[in-house]
Amino acid sequence: MNAPPRLPGQVGGDLRYLLNDFARTPGVRHAVLLSMDGLAMLWSDGLGRDTAERLAALTCSALGTGRALAKEVGESDQRGGQLICQFPSGGHFVVGAIGMTAGIGVSVEPGANLPAVVNDLQRLIGGVGARLAPQPLHAPGGGQA
Template sequence: MQTTDNSLLWLLQGLLKKIPGARHGLVLSRDGLKLCWSDHLTLDQADQLSAICSGMQALAQGASVEFGDGSGGVRHSMTEFHGGQLFIVQAGAGAHLAVLAEESADPGVVGHQMTEFIDQIGDHLRAEPRGGAQGSAAS
């Protein structure tokens, strides 16, 4: 596993071991910064998956605002595609947890394990907003 936060390594690895058919895991910030990712994802794949998940969650957020109760909350997103499934859940303040699983993985088991994981350690999965470019322009 790779990470920018070494304390997440063993936690993410433990989650993946509990999910039959799980291939990859990723913790990312709301704006798409990868925080922790599993071994078999290359750096480029982790960047790509992080951007995909961030975009999907942003789209789901828009749908929630427009067609949900107005709170804009997105708890779970799931996409099934030929050859696999992608699950994304809100994971603490400003963070998301994503799991890529085999096509044959049971969505109920994957979702349950991810939710249980977030319930147990969600407070530790947070991504503070990155600072803006204020004052960074050179004169």
């Protein structure tokens, strides 16, 4: 089994905190942060590595399907978006894109307040996306960053 992609120490610690904080949202079972090649980078506490890796691969596939659907219906912005799967039990699985570089999959319990979960997920995606974005090599004006 391959090792998960490694995140720089401070970034990885920040993201783990953000992910676990989000996973405490009422109704969220667990969450997994993945690279766009389907590898689990981080997952919420209590989720085993094997399950996280399977969810990451499936989430990556769902993101690809969502982007293909967006293109077919004329959506020009392929960087983001969400897909929500609802199951007969009332549970949901929410897939969110983090730009073109990463994604997140979230398992939601039956009866959870889905709008509240999605709202918190949007805040998480904003925070995660800012930390995953490449840092500029040069500061504005031509100097070194």
